[in-house]
Amino acid sequence: MRDLANALPELFLLQIGHCRAPEILSRRKGRLRPVDFPAGAALILHPRHGAILFDTGYGRAFFEATAGFPERLYRWMTPATLPEAARLPQQLARFGIDTPDLVILSHLHADHVAGYFDLTTAPTVLTSREAFEALDRGGRLATLKAGCPEPLRQRLKALRPSFIENCAPPDLIPEGFADFAGLRDIFGDGSVLAVPLPGHGIGQFGLFLPETSTGPQFLIADAAWSLRALRENAPPPNMSVMSLGNKGNYLKTFLNLRMLSCVRSDIRLLPSHCAETFSPTLC
Template identity: 40%
Template sequence: MTPARCEIHLLKAGSCLHPEAAALKGGSLCPVDFPALTALILHPTEGPLLWDTGYDPAFFRVTRRWPERLYALTTPVTLGEHEPAARQISRFGLGPDDIQGVIISHFHGDHVAGLPAFPKARLYCARAGLDQMRRVGRFTGVRQGLLPGLLPPDAESRAVFFEDRPRRSLPLDLRPFETGADLLGDGSLLAVELPGHCVGHWGLAARGPDDRLRLFVGDAAWSLRAIRENRPPPALTTALLGRTDRYRRTLADLHALEARGGEVVLLPSHCREAAGAVEIP
């Protein structure tokens, strides 16, 4: 059975400012813009889904008080009136209740701030990531980029865990990555574990209508430049959020994939270069 092709629309749901050096070893100390990229995925039978949510007005609500306010101060966020994903999908004739599922790369605030806007969607995610989000304290959460106030109270009942889905071999074009979790049971959307950035960090492989594979890599790399040059963030960054050794192994695998020069489109979540494909609202 040939997996279904999905219509994929890359969106930008806000951005933040942060020194480039925090995301790229040897980068500039000056603040640069990090877009929060998401994607609307139109599956031919399952309907509309989202890859992450980016920023949303909910982010500002939960960071009004301390210690959560520190998160907003260290990564100042810009979010235009029409940039939240819940508003952008209206261009496709959709409302928040039409979204059948949100595929969550990980639970950092800039990836899940829009979850409250999609109260009926299934939540495809890592059990390990959701468990950490539930048990983390407020101060530790801010240090690790987690804002539990963004998590819907019924998240567990709506969750479809990557760890529980059937494993499938990935297309050879994605080597050295070998297996993925079949989210819908038809091979069209395969969650790929990309460890190191934080607990429960996964990517997503999907094939577009042009037959090209997209690999959404979340924060396994903050830019295509980092992948091409196999250039990780400084150890201080990766150790603060996750595990440096595992992050660097994952980045090396992405570098090997890119170096083969195949047809796979790699999409880091905060890459300004990748944002060139964003559909402007």
């Protein structure tokens, strides 16, 4: 029998589809040729808190939301692929899971939230209040530009999420995280920390797991699009950063991640769209 008192969380990476776009959009030293960008998610099997899903990738709701104009422009600019076997319910079924105990949404862009609506039972959602309240601002074109097509925005607004801002700060700031302001301890036991990662979208945050069965893990969402970009100090070009967020905040977060990787080489950084990180087996 498994000793849950001493067991560590286990983390499994899922690729819920992918999109295709010029590599240069993701890092300044990239090429013009199109490449595949995984829509990454993570399943955390926590011995005390159950099955936790971080982001949900693509889903049928994305294709429904981008069927008409002007939303179809989103699908044309970054063509998305989601094989049936790669859909979120099918991937969770491999772990014997029908519905996670908690879904954590790092930010509310379509490629991070659409898979949620493929679940047959709606689990509890945790996200940032800043991101959720921003859904009420702007019209159809503004929300499309912000990465969330109008039909999908309406489905998100119907949710009743909990907010990371309501979680308490951790008792201790982990080594290397002094420059990341506003950390929150999701369960109050230090095992899963929400780390604000401003600059991309609104209200974006990542998850830091100080201890897992495979060492410390930091899910950094879209604060960098690849490990290579971090290694080469090559953030996205201004056009990419400014179209979806705040350039100054993005570059500060990007620098903080580079510094963290220097002082905490034991931490595995996990960008959501990194081909090095997410296996293309199903997608």
